[in-house]
Structure formats: structure tokens, C-alpha cells
Amino acid sequence: MMTMNRRALLGALGACALAQPAAAQADYPNRPIRIIVPLPPGSPPDVLARVVGERLQHEWKQPVVVENRPGATGMIGLDAVAKAPPDGYTVGIMFLTHTVLPALFGRTPYDTQRDLAPLANLAWLYNVLVVPAGSPVRSVRDLVQRAGAQPDALTYGSGGIGSPAHLLGAAFCQTTGTRMLHVPFKGPSESVQGLLGGQVDAMFATTSVAVPMVRGGKLRPLAVTSPARLAALPEVPTIAESGITGFGIREWEGIVAPAGLPAALVDRWSRTLARIMTQQEVKDRLLDLGMTAAEPDTPAAFGTLIGSELDYWSKLVKSAGLKAQ
Template sequence: MKISVRTVLCGMLATAAIGAGGMAAAQPYPAKAIRMIFPFPPGGPTDLLGRAIAQKMSDQIGQQVVADNRPGAGGNLGLELAAKSPADGYTIVLTSPLIALGPLLYSKLNYDPFKDLQPLSLVATIQNVLLVHPSVPAKTLKDLIQIASKSPGKLSYGSGGVGTTTHLAPELMKSLTKTNIVHVPYKGSGLALIGLMGGDVDVLIMAVPASAPQVQSGKVRALAVLSDKRAVALPNVPTTKEAGFEGLEVPIWYGILTTTGTPKDIVARLHTELVKALTSAELKERLTSAGIEPMNSTPEQFAAFIRSENTRFAKVIKDAGIKPE
């Protein structure tokens, strides 16, 4: 059977038309706004961090990255919402250590942080500092541990609530040093700081940006920064390692995830844009001026880090007798 040139050309044109239609259907990502869920109320350093990243990413990709504050259930509401969103790359979520600690602190989660959320990158850390009331006769971390060892149960520490970093960091210190310091929970770290300044508690571990002014004014005394390097705002305060205590590095860390099942090419694109934003001079300056240190990682590194933090604090939570809610 003879096939005319006309038939061949018509076939080629039809194929091209089908291909063009397919390309039109598969629009390049992102084709619309991306929602960034914040499992926290508006305001504060966490909100500043998320909005700064969202703005920078918006500038880069030509689509809006829209902030969506979803506080509630200790932060689990926002994470659950992200976990149950379509796996299309149009929902991402900013998380704190809750993503690692949630399974240890809550008996009934409506999502699995290890299975339902795809890590993209660690994005930032905020340093913590160990503070004491000026009446406590401790000038160094070693002094404090000696006092606590000689008088078990005499000293007390405040926290922003059960299961927070301000609670678990002192419990880690107690576990490592075999000391007994009584826990006094407050409804928020701000109230805990007021309690420390008033002498109602003796010790508090808190974020550097929120407590540096009180240290500088002499209202509280800083003994050590729980980090591998000194804080810019408190240059004369040694790190816990410099003070002679290994393994007591406990920053407040943040990362961004998306829904598990998101196509690999979209995960890669989101990661690329995050790293580009986090390494920009503009964003670095904006965050560091607020006491936030930007960082980045691969998705695999972030996933491994979440697992390691879960393992690290599982024993601490068990030894402290913290029961899942």
C-alpha cells in the first residue's frame, strides 16, 4: 500500500498537536501560589523566620509563597494539615523540634511525622543560653553543677511548659550531670523569664535573642551557651563545651517539609529554591540581625537529623517521667 507524503505530513502534524496539548496540560511548576504553613501564632522570631523565607522564595520563583498561621494542639494542628494536603508541592510547612519530639510527647497523633511528611531542608537555628538568678552563687556552669550535686532538689528551674525546649534542655543537663533540679513549668517562656528575674526560680534555659537584654542589664547571669560556638550577642559567655560539658548543645532548630508522595522533581525544585534563599546575603543579614542563624541541608540529612533528635530525647523524656498526653 502506498502512503502519500500528504498522509505522512498529516500524521506528523497530528502528533505534534497531541504533544503540544500534553505540554500545555503539564504546566511548569510552580503554576500557582504555594502555601507555607506556620504551626505557630503570628509574631515572634519563628514567624519572622518563616515570612522572610516565604518572601525570598516568592521573589525567586515568580509565584507567591503565602504564610498561613495554623497554631493549635501544641503545633500539631499545622503539621497534620500539611501531612494531609495533596502531594503536589503546593503546601510546605515550617517546623520546630516538635516534628522529632511529637511522637514522644503525644500518645495520639493524627499523622505520622516520619511517614507523612517529606523533609526538604533544615533552615535555621536559634541559640539557647543557661541563665541563673544573680542570687545563685554560681559564676560558671561547673559551679552550678557542684551546687546542685551537694544539695539535691534545692535549686529549681523554670520552663515555658512541659515538652518545650526550655523543659527538655535542663532535663538533658540533669541526665548528663546526674543532678536533681526541680522543674517549675510556666505558661510560656516569657513568664518563665519573669519568674527567674523575680527569684521565683533559680535556673532557666532560654533563647539568646529573648534573654540577652536581661543578661546585659544584670538582671540575670549567663553561664553558658548551649551551642558549638559563642553567641554574637553574648561574646563573653562560653559554650557548654568550653565550660567542660560535652553533649549539651541544644539549639532551637527549624526546618521545612512537604507532603510525602510529592514528585521527586518538585521536591528537588523546592530544595533548590530554599537553599538559594537561605544562602542569599539579603536573607542572611535579615535573620542574623534578629539572632537567627540560617543554615541548609539535603532532604536526606534533615530526615536523619529528625530521627537522631527523636532518639536523643527519648531517654531524657523517659528518665524525666514525662508522660505522653
């Protein structure tokens, strides 16, 4: 009977342990993949996840399950991503709001930079500054003048504290040196209804929501947050064209994984997502949904974007005195 000394046995076991992860990566993916969305079905991050998930299934020949984990302004879903095994089978959608939450709430159940691995920024989203169709406010200049003359008399709505509409409104007030009262609703749909019902004076609404209502005569557009005019609203000026400088905010949505994901899998995800986001069919579908596919970039570049956003919003939260409650 052949025997093996202790040193040789430990060496063989070590080699086996090293070989197993490498083999698992070479065989990746060999089971369903989960994309966690921190918002309810039908929200922009959910729609983006489903568009990308559909293409991932085609690319990798494995089921892709979109799992909605709403709650706590998106923290519940992202916490689930951060605490998942870093094996490439669980990723999540991260968006602008997540870079504001640490400063707004003081703490989150995860560390945004330490516990998450950026894979790719996927899309940019633009908003339209709108007022009810019957509002006396007819331009951005008019809104700023009225808000400047009567601090806190005008109101702006949002889908909740820390939501993109809230952040855009706060940044707009900060940039223009005005004060408008923020009125948070329970969600984006409720905030739009509040605007239509005259409960608030203005709001930053996503293009997918604003464009149909503008065309239907229910809302009046004042400006768009995009760098150039939108094809869907060619007569509506940009914020910059309206005379407001220094307001370069745009929403973004990307994919992150748990920290510790092996570099080979980070690279595989990055390359696959870049290939998906350059497909014309995907670009067209996102454009129809009010999104613009982001140009493919490196995970490091996405990490830099997240870091710069954390820094920007931390300063704005302090200077504007934003509070979670």
C-alpha cells in the same frame, strides 16, 4: 464521523491523565503558596517563615502566605501540613520539639516520618543558660554543685511541656546527673517573666531573648549552647568550656511538605531554599534574630537529622522519665 475503539480511548485518557500532573509541575507555581507555622506570630519559627516567604515571593513571583496554627505543642499545625494535598502549595515549619512529641505523648495525629516529606533544614538556634541577675549562682559548675547537693530544690522554667527550653533543661540534668524541678509556663514570654520574678531559678533562653536582658543587667548568663562562643556574648563560655561534656544539643528549624510530593517539586523546593539561605542578606537578618542559617543540604540529609533526633529524644524521654502531664 471518526470513531475510536475502547482500547484507543482508554490509552488516550491515560496519556491525558499522566500529562496533567506533569504540566502542572512544569507550570509550578502558578498560585499562592502557604507556609503553616505551628506557633503564634512573633515566635522564632514564625519569624523564619516570614523571612523565607518574602524571598520565595521574589524568586517565584507568587504570593506566599504565612498561616499560624498554634496549639497542642505544635501538633495542630504540623497535622494540617501532613493532611494537605501534596501539590507543593502547602508546606510547614518543623522544629526540634516535633521530634520529641511522639515519645512524650505516646502518639501524634500524624506519623512524623511517614506523613511528612523533609525539604530542608533552614536554621540553627542557640540558647543561653541564664539565672536572675541577683542569683547566688555564678557559673555552670556552681549550678551543678547546688543541684547535686539538693535534688529537686532548684527549678528551671520553660514555655511549656515539650518546648525547647524544657527539653534542654531535661537534657542538661540528664547529662550532669542532677535533678532540678521543671516548671512549665503558658509560653516563652511567661517563662522569662517567671525567671525575672524569681519564680524559677534558671532557664535556657533563646539568644534573641537572653542577649538584650543580659546587656540590660536583668539576667546573668552562665553558658551558651553553641559550639563556639557567641559574638553577641564573647565573655560567656560554652557549655563544653564550662566542663560539661556530651551536651551537643542545638535547636533547628526546617521546612517539610506533605508526604507524596512529587520528586520534581521536592527538588525544586530544595534548590530554591538553598539559594535563599546562602544569600548574605538572609544570613544577616537571621543572625540579628539569634539564628544561624544552616548550610544547604539535601532533603535526604534533613530526613536523616529528623530520624536521629526522633531516636535521641525517644531514649531520653524514657531514661529521664519525662511525662506530658
